[in-house]
Amino acid sequence: xxxxxxxxxxxxxxxxxxxxxxxxxxxxxxxxxxxxxxxxxxxxxxxxxxxxxxxxxxxxxxxxxxxxxxxxxxxxxxxxxxxxxxxxxxxxxxxxxxxxxxxxxxxxxxxxxxxxxx
Amino acid sequence: xxxxxxxxxxxxxxxxxxxxxxxxxxxxxxxxxxxxxxxxxxxxxxxxxxxxxxxxxxxxxxxxxxxxxxxxxxxxxxxxxxxxxxxxxxxxxxxxxxxxxxxxxxxxxxxxxxxxx
Numbered sequence: 001x002x003x004x005x006x007x008x009x010x011x012x013x014x015x016x017x018x019x020x021x022x023x024x025x026x027x028x029x030x031x032x033x034x035x036x037x038x039x040x041x042x043x044x045x046x047x048x049x050x051x052x053x054x055x056x057x058x059x060x061x062x063x064x065x066x067x068x069x070x071x072x073x074x075x076x077x078x079x080x081x082x083x084x085x086x087x088x089x090x091x092x093x094x095x096x097x098x099x100x101x102x103x104x105x106x107x108x109x110x111x112x113x114x115x116x117x118x
Numbered sequence: 119x120x121x122x123x124x125x126x127x128x129x130x131x132x133x134x135x136x137x138x139x140x141x142x143x144x145x146x147x148x149x150x151x152x153x154x155x156x157x158x159x160x161x162x163x164x165x166x167x168x169x170x171x172x173x174x175x176x177x178x179x180x181x182x183x184x185x186x187x188x189x190x191x192x193x194x195x196x197x198x199x200x201x202x203x204x205x206x207x208x209x210x211x212x213x214x215x216x217x218x219x220x221x222x223x224x225x226x227x228x229x230x231x232x233x234x235x
Contacts, residue, residue: 033221045208045226052221091161095222098166098174103149105163105176106210106224 002027002096006109013082014117020067021077021112023092029053033095034075035106036066040088048090051075082116089113121145124209124227132235137196139230141209149212150192151224152176152184154205161208167192199234206231 003026013019025034036048051059051066059066067076079086090113093106122143131137143150152164153176163176165184173184181203183195192211196203210224 035223037226042228043206043231044228045210047223047225050221050223098176103166103168103174104222105151105166106153106161108160110160 002029002032002094002107004092004094004107004109006092006112008112009110010113010115012115012117013079015084016081018078018080019082019114021079021090021092021114023075023077023109025073025075025092025094027073027094034066034068035093035095036064036075036077037091037093037108038086038088039091039111040085045091049077079114084116084118087114087116122209122211122225122227124207124230126230127228128231130233130235131199133199133201135199137199137232139194139196139207139209139232141192141194141227143190143192143209143211143225145211145213145225146189147211147225148189148214149224150186151210151212152182152192152194153208153210154178155208155229156205164194164207196232199232201234204232204234 005024032053034051038046049061049064051068058068063080065078089111091111092109095104096107125140151166153161155161167173167186207230209227212224
């Protein structure tokens, strides 16, 4: 079974600085996908960025980029130029096949709470 | 507006009552999911559906019932609510199967915070 580990329960960053949120994973599948989601205090889960195991380049979406190191099984999220609105919980997730139906579920890490200070 | 919507956002009920949480998506996504989020357990899959009239159990299905008569709707029913079902419930949807080079991103609704007293 897939496993996601987020070792930073909380992180603090100054506004306008960059911050890296750490995610390591474990899987025996050669084909897999990694996701990052943001959960602000209002509660919704917002998709941020995706990295496929066969992608040649690290994913980027605006101020979000993924530092994907396949050999180390890490997929760290980098947020550049932090904003106050970036304060939230951040979850790393990985697809895991479901036994029936041919679908997949997401396996989530425990999350990292990011606080951006003014 | 396009997207995935859940209702109600907040619900308080009593043990033994039946409760239905609604989920509606406008993308015509094939797959829909129900997760619950609890401290210490993260998000866990309750039920999922591959298409209309096709549903299957996830990790924690006991005490829940789902149906999917239309592609866009995927209601979750707690037949007889218990205090252990106090949680935040998320509905999600995705286009279809992944594997290979397909992203198959799951998009989440805003969640329903359910309290069972």
